[in-house]
Amino acid sequence: MAGIKDVAKLAGVGVGTVSRAINDTGYVSQEAKAKIDAAMEELHYIPNELARNLYRKKSGIIAVLVPTISHPFFAEFINYMELECHERGYKTMICSTEREKNYESEYLQMLRQHIVEGIITGVHSLDVQEYLEIDMPIVALDRFIGDNIPVVSVDHRQGGMRAARELIRCGCHKVAVFQEAKKVHSPAQARYEEFMRVLEESGIETISCELEWNKSDVAYFNQVTSEFFRKHPDVDGMFGTDLLALSYMKAAQENGKKIPEDLKIIAYDGTDIMDAVYPRMTMIRQPIEKLAKEAVRLIVHRIDGTNLLDKHIELESTFIKGNTTDN
Amino acid sequence: MAGIKDVAKLAGVGVGTVSRAINDTGYVSQEAKAKIDAAMEELHYIPNELARNLYRKKSGIIAVLVPTISHPFFAEFINYMELECHERGYKTMICSTEREKNYESEYLQMLRQHIVEGIITGVHSLDVQEYLEIDMPIVALDRFIGDNIPVVSVDHRQGGMRAARELIRCGCHKVAVFQEAKKVHSPAQARYEEFMRVLEESGIETISCELEWNKSDVAYFNQVTSEFFRKHPDVDGMFGTDLLALSYMKAAQENGKKIPEDLKIIAYDGTDIMDAVYPRMTMIRQPIEKLAKEAVRLIVHRIDGTNLLDKHIELESTFIKGNTTDN
Numbered sequence: 001m002a003g004i005k006d007v008a009k010l011a012g013v014g015v016g017t018v019s020r021a022i023n024d025t026g027y028v029s030q031e032a033k034a035k036i037d038a039a040m041e042e043l044h045y046i047p048n049e050l051a052r053n054l055y056r057k058k059s060g061i062i063a064v065l066v067p068t069i070s071h072p073f074f075a076e077f078i079n080y081m082e083l084e085c086h087e088r089g090y091k092t093m094i095c096s097t098e099r100e101k102n103y104e105s106e107y108l109q110m111l112r113q114h115i116v117e118g119i120i121t122g123v124h125s126l127d128v129q130e131y132l133e134i135d136m137p138i139v140a141l142d143r144f145i146g147d148n149i150p151v152v153s154v155d156h157r158q159g160g161m162r163a164a165r166e167l168i169r170c171g172c173h174k175v176a177v178f179q180e181a182k183k184v185h186s187p188a189q190a191r192y193e194e195f196m197r198v199l200e201e202s203g204i205e206t207i208s209c210e211l212e213w214n215k216s217d218v219a220y221f222n223q224v225t226s227e228f229f230r231k232h233p234d235v236d237g238m239f240g241t242d243l244l245a246l247s248y249m250k251a252a253q254e255n256g257k258k259i260p261e262d263l264k265i266i267a268y269d270g271t272d273i274m275d276a277v278y279p280r281m282t283m284i285r286q287p288i289e290k291l292a293k294e295a296v297r298l299i300v301h302r303i304d305g306t307n308l309l310d311k312h313i314e315l316e317s318t319f320i321k322g323n324t325t326d327n
Numbered sequence: 328m329a330g331i332k333d334v335a336k337l338a339g340v341g342v343g344t345v346s347r348a349i350n351d352t353g354y355v356s357q358e359a360k361a362k363i364d365a366a367m368e369e370l371h372y373i374p375n376e377l378a379r380n381l382y383r384k385k386s387g388i389i390a391v392l393v394p395t396i397s398h399p400f401f402a403e404f405i406n407y408m409e410l411e412c413h414e415r416g417y418k419t420m421i422c423s424t425e426r427e428k429n430y431e432s433e434y435l436q437m438l439r440q441h442i443v444e445g446i447i448t449g450v451h452s453l454d455v456q457e458y459l460e461i462d463m464p465i466v467a468l469d470r471f472i473g474d475n476i477p478v479v480s481v482d483h484r485q486g487g488m489r490a491a492r493e494l495i496r497c498g499c500h501k502v503a504v505f506q507e508a509k510k511v512h513s514p515a516q517a518r519y520e521e522f523m524r525v526l527e528e529s530g531i532e533t534i535s536c537e538l539e540w541n542k543s544d545v546a547y548f549n550q551v552t553s554e555f556f557r558k559h560p561d562v563d564g565m566f567g568t569d570l571l572a573l574s575y576m577k578a579a580q581e582n583g584k585k586i587p588e589d590l591k592i593i594a595y596d597g598t599d600i601m602d603a604v605y606p607r608m609t610m611i612r613q614p615i616e617k618l619a620k621e622a623v624r625l626i627v628h629r630i631d632g633t634n635l636l637d638k639h640i641e642l643e644s645t646f647i648k649g650n651t652t653d654n
Contacts, residue, residue, distance in 0.1 A: 070399070075397045092420065093419065218600060249605060273570065277604070
């Protein structure tokens with residue numbers, strides 16, 4: 001493959017001139033530019049854009065860190081995020097952290113090395129200290145990490161309240177709620193707190209099941225829901241994220257329960273796959289496309305240094321009445 | 328931030344020596360190395376690894392191109408692929424091509440520029456010519472592109488045959504099959520051909536519905552299946568990929584059909600989410616983790632130039648008897 005020296009030779013100019021022309025780092029006469037362009041074309045010379053960008057500390061890459069890519073919420077988020085990054089001239093690098101803890105450190109290191117220009121993270125397993133030491137573009141999805149790291153999330157409190165009210169309206173007496181590991185400091189906790197508060201205020205019994213940290217595969221969910229169902233067969237209302245709600249509905253149906261007559265179910269997230277499920281699920285739908293767009297907007301602003309004011313973008317979720325609460 | 332010059336100054340050696348030490352491009356004495364290491368540590372100097380790698384035409388990045396990341400099959404594939412890439416010291420860049428055609432060209436260009444070292448592609452919308460002109464590491468997932476581009480897939484013919492035999496065993500008379508756009512030259516076509524052949528050989532009527540190219544969202548599937556169901560309410564067997572099978576089952580149940588009494592359904596792919604669904608789906612499960620590992624193995628071999636012999640890796644799928652064919 002032709003190199004910069006070959007281009008310089010054919011164009012009859014110095015290597016420095018070619019470098020200035022390609023990298024736009026200094027004056028090059030129109031005449032020299034024309035010769036260089038012609039030589040590049042003749043030699044099929046392709047300047048290494050990434051190397052050029054790295055020289056300017058711009059790789060054009062944004063990394064996204066999630067527990068697992070195959071979880072429908074994260075898969076949808078990444079899908080929209082990648083499209084938005086592309087719109088704005090960035091490439092997307094992905095990393096799932098469920099299996100190994102040190103991935104997160106590795107990516108912070110890549111940020112320091114300018115291999116990636118920014119990180120959008122839906123995980124947070126490290127000491128907050130590690131994040132606070134690094135003053136570079138990071139945006140958190142549904143996680144509180146530190147004061148300098150802006151957060152994008154939905155208003156979980158609103159969703160929790162809406163779900164509780166629906167189960168109260170349907171006359172539930174004993175409600176199960178599945179929540180993520182409490183040690184994760186996330187805006188999502190407000191959803192459970194509000195859900196429990198509203199139900200308890202109405203004198204409704206609640207049973208809370210805390211999930212293990214960083215586990216979100218269906219096999220685990222099936223194990224949790226069928227064990228829970230054996231212990232608490234008399235539960236008549238349930239609230240959990242999409243796959244958990246599906247898994248719980250499955251456990252109930254396998255045990256001859258009728259939905260919604262014997263058990264009301266509300267799913268949280270409302271990813272697209274839920275639209276393929278029968279009976280139609282009553283859901284609190286997160287605006288995943290908007291979350292992704294906002295996360296990318298924030299990270300790009302931080303990379304450009306144009307807007308550092310937004311600290312917490314909180315979007316509205318949507319209540320969708322299906323047939324799993326009543327007909 | 329400290330630069331290479333600061334390191335050289337503190338270590339009391341020349342910049343060239345530091346560069347040789349960092350990039351491992353020439354002799355540096357043990358004594359000088361020790362001084363450089365100490366200076367790098369003292370100054371918190373982080374060499375730009377990617378820039379260094381690009382100099383050697385190694386970016387350490389593998390790109391994966393899929394129609395859409397949020398489709399469960401691709402989400403799972405990417406999840407496993409990213410883990411395997413990480414194991415082998417590579418980062419994963421993603422690109423979904425469903426919305427814009429020219430993404431594919433863009434990534435081929437990045438391959439030429441050494442911004443990515445290899446591409447695993449589950450899409451193919453360009454002229455084969457564009458691929459044939461580029462003699463660089465490319466591996467195809469479930470696509471035939473050209474003789475130089477190895478393919479990783481399951482033995483679709485076997486899966487098609489297995490599904491057909493199950494529907495024959497269950498006594499179906501009129502079977503619907505949903506297949507991807509025929510203009511895509513994919514090993515998956517063998518699945519439909521074999522499925523149809525086996526059924527027709529047994530005198531069973533088949534109705535085939537060809538899906539639009541590059542459309543795989545649930546809203547589209549729901550539209551297709553409910554229209555199909557209205558036209559052909561008397562179909563008693565159905566075969567399609569996971570979300571289509573779910574969507575079809577939903578359309579049938581909404582119309583009061585009982586599964587499996589009135590209608591037998593077999594899903595193809597068998598992604599994890601199907602394990603959360605009731606009734607338990609009869610499925611042909613693709614070994615997605617193995618497909619991802621094989622695709623990464625092939626691309627890494629091609630990057631290293633260590634093994635260029637494998638042309639088509641064909642893995643076995645697994646038949647899983649659920650309750651959507653009989654109880």
